Amino acid sequence: MSTVYELAKTEFAPPATVEELRTYLQAALEIEHLTIPVYLTGLYSILPGTNAYGCEVIRGVVLEEMLHLTLAANLLNAVGGTPDLSHVVRSYPARLPFGAPSLPLIKLRHYSPEALKTFMRIELPRSLVPPDPHAPDRTWTSIGQFYGAVRTGLDTLEKAARKQNRTIFTGPAGRQLGPADFYNSGGEVFPVTGLRSALLAVDVISEQGEGSQDTIWDSDDKIFGEERQVAHYFRFKEIHEGRRYGKHDLPRSAPSGPLLDITWEDAYTIDPDAKLADYAGNPELHQRARKFNALYAFMMGVLELTFQGSPALMSEAVPLMLALRDESQRLYRNPHPKADLAAKGVHASPTYELDAKLFAQARAEAAQLAQKHAELAKLPAQTTHSSSPHSSSSHPSSPHSSSAREQPA
Incomplete structure (x- = not known):
């Protein structure tokens, strides 16, 4: 609750x-x-x-x-x-x-x-x-x-x-x-x-x-x-x-500064009520949406352990968010599996659903990562330099490990 x-x-x-x-x-x-x-x-x-x-x-x-x-x-x-x-x-x-x-x-x-x-x-x-x-x-x-x-x-x-x-x-x-x-x-x-x-x-x-x-x-x-x-x-x-605030504008006034270049059409249209179950009829999309949710759960597990006494794990948070970006855009590039929505130009999208089983798995994987960080912290400086927690090789084996390092910021 x-x-x-x-x-x-x-x-x-x-x-x-x-x-x-x-x-x-x-x-x-x-x-x-x-x-x-x-x-x-x-x-x-x-x-x-x-x-x-x-x-x-x-x-x-x-x-x-x-x-x-x-x-x-x-x-x-x-x-x-x-x-x-x-x-x-x-x-x-x-x-x-x-x-x-x-x-x-x-x-x-x-x-x-x-x-x-x-x-x-x-x-x-x-x-x-x-x-x-x-x-x-x-x-x-x-x-x-x-x-x-x-x-x-x-x-x-x-x-x-x-x-x-x-x-x-x-x-x-x-x-x-x-x-x-x-x-x-x-x-x-x-x-x-x-x-x-x-x-x-x-x-x-x-x-x-x-x-x-x-x-x-x-x-x-x-x-x-x-x-x-x-x-x-x-x-x-x-x-x-579509306009910046001026330095003398007030909370109850409209922005009065320079105009902004905002193009609403330059975005993937998605269903704001999308659920993982919507993709059940398309195994490939369903698997990709589940992979996104697993990666999201893993990030939450990493953050939880970070806050519970493993502060070095915070270095993993931003790379994981970049991995979420990459996975989300792989979903967006596909039309929605429901034909009526696809006909309206609606795309597949992440659902950010967390269930108890997924979160428990994420906690276990985050604990493995925390253990690896702890082991690396004990190594001499010249050794840890080549085995940095920022490298993909430092991650425990999980379905998310390599994707967190696929692309730089």
Whole structure:
């Protein structure tokens, strides 16, 4: 059962105990994961060589969502929890956690105005959520509100613990990931070691998504010393509207900057409700779609072990995402096996389905990879140089091993 959906059924309130805080932070992991297949579908469905700005924006946001996922894991580990990726969304369409029940389901859509509307719905700043006069008191209204509750809980619980000469940050330091483990141009991972770094982690997650202090801008310039960017919601709105924001634009105004070259037709059209079962009548496509899901499950297993004390495995995440790109495009190049959809120009596509058996297999394969990393780490430097974990030979035998290294970035 997904932690985040169970939590969303409860009344709005900050976590009142450390155990509740761990539940909230597990839910945060699940929220950050939910976005990644959605955004990857939009990105990988773009025809190669087209929509350069859209590709750049969505790719950058995906890397920042990976940053958020990692910071959420650092937060959970810091307060003595254990990240568990078996609770993530197992299939799409999916409901948006902490949103109004009337909101449309989150579907896996190809690059299109509808996909960008979905992206914007996920990243909608809490200040732009329309009030619902019929909603009961203490109702969850947005993901931004959820992170506000997490921030309050961290602050309140740690200050209460300090009064008793204790701390809530009791997790093992060895599970924390830092800048040496993961870095991208939209910020870097940092260890969570106390209240200050914990609150900073929440701020990074919130402000990169919805903007800082009710502006269109994130806070990367203040936190990381990097050039500030418009936050995720507003980056997606730029693509949707076909125009950049100007430096004086406000959250409630339309973009007023330069026009963008957006060509919606330059994308593979896919079925947003596709399931693996749809390909049962075409053994070759069915096998390829299953292979994609197995590779996706393997990436999730690798990330879970990364967050549970094997930080060196983070080096495998981006190559695995590139392998997902290659496998997805092999599917996109085929017409949909249902004749009526194929006649409309619909293509086959990944389904991002995870079942218990697939995830258990992925965990076992990820454990083999972790063991290989541990063995390589014990070898002398001159030996490990030629047997780097970045080479395909370092992977355990699995159906995914070679594809993770097929093409460079």
